[in-house]
Each structure stands twice: as C-alpha cells, then as structure tokens.
Amino acid sequence: MSRDNTAWHTDSTTAFFASLRTNLRLHASPPPSPMSTPQSMSNSAASLPPPSPLSQPVDSPMDATFAAAQDDTLAGVPELTSYVTDDADDRFAALKLVADSIAQMRQSANNSLIWHPLNSAVAIAILALVARYTYEARQDKVIAGLTCSGIIMIFLAASRYLTQGYLFAAETINWEWLGDADVIVTKFGDEVIGTVVVDWVSGEGRAKRKKAWRGEIIAWTVRLKYRKKGVGSALLEEAVKEAKKKGAETLEFSDEHANSKRVLPSMYNAAFDKRDRRGRELLADLLEVSPTKGSPSKHKRRRTDSR
Known part of the structure; x- marks a missing residue:
C-alpha cells in the first residue's frame, strides 16, 4: 500500500469517529465494551435529563397538619390525678364508690352460689327428678316445664336472700x-x-x-x-x-x-x-x-x- 493511500485511510477513519462522537454525544474517551456494560448504563451521567422538581422533598401543608393532629391526640383526654383530698364533695364521692363496691360483691356472691359445682349438680338433679315425676303423672310437657321454671325462680330468690347482707354492709359506709x-x-x-x-x-x-x-x-x-x-x-x-x-x-x-x-x-x-x-x-x-x-x-x- 502506498503512503498516499495510508494517509487517506487514516484521515477517513479519524473523520468517521469524530462524526460518530458528534452524533452520539460521546466523550472523547474510547467507548466502553458492550460485553461488560449494559446498554442502559453505557451512557454518561451528563447525558441524563435534569432531575424533576417532584423528586426533591417538599414540605407539604398536609404533612404539617398530620403532625399537629398527632400532637393533639391527647388534647381532649381529661387529666388523671391522684392526691389526698379534704374536699367534702370528693370525700363523699369516695364514700359512695366504696359503698358501691360492697354492693357489687353481692352479684359476685350470687354467681359463686349459683355456679358452684356442688350447687349446680344438686339443682340439675332436683330439676331432672321433678320433670320426670311431673311428666309421668300428667303426661304434659308444658306443666313439667312450668314446674321446673318455678323451681329455678325459687333457687334465684333464695340466692338473692342469702347475699343481701352485702347491701346491709354497704349502707354502713357513711361519715361516721x-x-x-x-x-x-x-x-x-x-x-x-x-x-x-x-x-x-x-x-x-x-x-x-x-x-x-x-x-x-x-x-x-x-x-x-x-x-x-x-x-x-x-x-x-x-x-x-x-x-x-x-x-x-x-x-x-x-x-x-x-x-x-x-x-x-x-x-x-x-x-x-x-x-x-x-x-x-x-x-x-x-x-x-x-x-x-x-x-x-x-x-x-x-x-x-x-x-
């Protein structure tokens, strides 16, 4: 190959790469290898579009409102305080609270009396015997059911009578x-x-x-x-x-x-x-x-x- 042809070939190659870099907006450095770098990563960061304004953190009025709402969560909750009181109204309310707690013991005592295993077993046995005897004597389920209902009412009335002492105890809670x-x-x-x-x-x-x-x-x-x-x-x-x-x-x-x-x-x-x-x-x-x-x-x- 002659010297003129070599010079012409070199000038043509240089012009080709210069034109390619201009069209693709590449840097003057050699292009990266396509085997080692993905196509989406081969471009320079300089070729990326400017970041969107929405990508920057912006203080929203709604965020401020939400934060204020969190701070005010307990704003309407009354304050819980404990102290020794000399106020007559507070002392009266305390006395009433004590009396109520004694009266409430009656309900717990009724439950214990009714649902105690021994009492429940005896009550079920009595109801079974009465229901059987009544049905065999009258051959009437309605009469048997009414008789059992009456016995249950007697049990409940007896329970309330046996626990009325708690009501009397509640009445003793007074200023004296x-x-x-x-x-x-x-x-x-x-x-x-x-x-x-x-x-x-x-x-x-x-x-x-x-x-x-x-x-x-x-x-x-x-x-x-x-x-x-x-x-x-x-x-x-x-x-x-x-x-x-x-x-x-x-x-x-x-x-x-x-x-x-x-x-x-x-x-x-x-x-x-x-x-x-x-x-x-x-x-x-x-x-x-x-x-x-x-x-x-x-x-x-x-x-x-x-x-």
Missing part, C-alpha cells in the same frame, strides 16, 4: 365510718374513679422505744369500668408515699376493711379471698420497692444478694 381517715382519690377529669382510705393508728413501735404511727387501709376500690388498668396500683403507690411522708412505721390492710365482709360459707368466697390476697401482695411489693420507716426492705437485700 370514715371518721378522720385520710382519703386518697384518683380523678379522671372531674370524676372520682378510685379511692384508698387510710386510717392512721398510733401504737407501740417495733423497737418498743416510743409510739409510732401505723397506717391501716380500710378501703381500696376502683370504679368498675376502670379496673385492671393500673389505677388501683397507682392508688396504693400514693398511699405508700403518704405513709413515708407521715413517718409511719408500716402500712397494711386492715383485717376489717370495707370489702372484707363475707356472708356465705368459705367455699363460696374463693374469688373474694383471691382478690384480697392479691391486694396485700401488691402492697407488700410496693413497700419493698419504697419501704416505710419500719418495714423491711427485701428488695434491697435481693439486689445485694444478686451481686
């Missing part, structure tokens, strides 16, 4: 019963939803050096629809704080507290005894965490032993 005891209430807004009544008793101290104050809880209850929500625990915590403030040697449930009344034999009182035991255990746990003047701090000993 309250005396000078401290009343701690929990209010949800303006409504008293729980109370604990503590009577401070002066007696001989454990060290037998001087008389010490002892707190006795004579009532502890929460309105029915607010139970099992931690309100009762908060009330006992307030009672423990008040005992520490007064320098009480200990704080305990009185053996004659308002809900200690039992009108049925012991085998029907399992639910009441369990509730009473759980309250005493809860108070003991709170005293371990925040002991009063004379109560032992088992919590601290356990923490020391664990180390």
